[in-house]
Amino acid sequence: MKNVFQAWSDAIACGVFMVCALGLPTVQGQTIQVVTETTPYTYLKGDRVIGAATEVVEKTLQSAGLTDFKIKIYPWARAYDMALKEPDVLIYLIARTPVRESQFKWAGEIMKIQYHLYRLRVRTEVDVKTLDEAKKYTIGVMRDDVRHQYLQSKGFTRLVVSAQWIDNFNKLIKRQVDLVPLTEDDAATLCTQAHFDCAALERVLTLDEASTGLYMAYSSLTADETVQKTSIAFDKLKADGMVRKIMQRKP
Numbered sequence: 733m734k735n736v737f738q739a740w741s742d743a744i745a746c747g748v749f750m751v752c753a754l755g756l757p758t759v760q761g762q763t764i765q766v767v768t769e770t771t772p773y774t775y776l777k778g779d780r781v782i783g784a785a786t787e788v789v790e791k792t793l794q795s796a797g798l799t800d801f802k803i804k805i806y807p808w809a810r811a812y813d814m815a816l817k818e819p820d821v822l823i824y825l826i827a828r829t830p831v832r833e834s835q836f837k838w839a840g841e842i843m844k845i846q847y848h849l850y851r852l853r854v855r856t857e858v859d860v861k862t863l864d865e866a867k868k869y870t871i872g873v874m875r876d877d878v879r880h881q882y883l884q885s886k887g888f889t890r891l892v893v894s895a896q897w898i899d900n901f902n903k904l905i906k907r908q909v910d911l912v913p914l915t916e917d918d919a920a921t922l923c924t925q926a927h928f929d930c931a932a933l934e935r936v937l938t939l940d941e942a943s944t945g946l947y948m949a950y951s952s953l954t955a956d957e958t959v960q961k962t963s964i965a966f967d968k969l970k971a972d973g974m975v976r977k978i979m980q981r982k983p
């Protein structure tokens with residue numbers, strides 16, 4: 733009887749080992765790492781990550797019964813890399829693109845955004861009316877951001893890559909780049925951070941193809957059960973109008 737029991741125990745242990753060794757999704761005892769970058773909807777106050785999008789994510793996970801999670805802000809490239817490679821990582825706000833579609837498990841669209849190319853108003857020599865015309869100028873982008881990926885896919889070569897959007901914005905002010913792609917809310921927030929008069933900025937072109945929805949998405953090694961619970965909870969919050977109500981608050 734002892735040998736049978738021992739064999740059964742060994743088989744279970746081996747099974748667990750194989751799951752871990754193969755990198756298969758697991759659900760028990762896992763803390764969800766929730767990662768994002770600094771935006772008007774996700775930012776630090778003291779040592780806590782807050783903002784409208786953060787509130788949506790917190791309410792979603794709590795409603796899903798997934799209370800063991802930690803939210804942290806990183807430079808986008810690091811957050812993105814974690815979500816690509818590690819299990820049990822939830823990233824937000826991430827644009828859903830064809831390239832990314834199979835790389836993540838998508839749990840819900842939090843908001844829609846529209847990107848525009850901005851220049852300094854006094855720089856009338858930076859004359860942009862079409863996407864092709866913009867290729868003549870240097871453009872500040874953030875590493876691995878959807879705008880970086882989009883412009884690269886369109887054949888842009890004069891891209892100046894930074895780790896943070898405030899770095900790009902300061903380069904624009906100092907005329908180290910000619911253009912930066914931002915949302916209106918991004919522009920307003922960066923003006924405040926840089927103590928810069930937003931009236932001195934001018935929107936010259938809307939990047940219609942890059943404008944998209946921003947989602948919460950899990951890493952591909954996250955268990956489907958976790959993703960499903962999150963998606964169901966989010967859909968309910970959205971149907972109840974809670975997501976819209978939260979996101980309509982001014983950053």
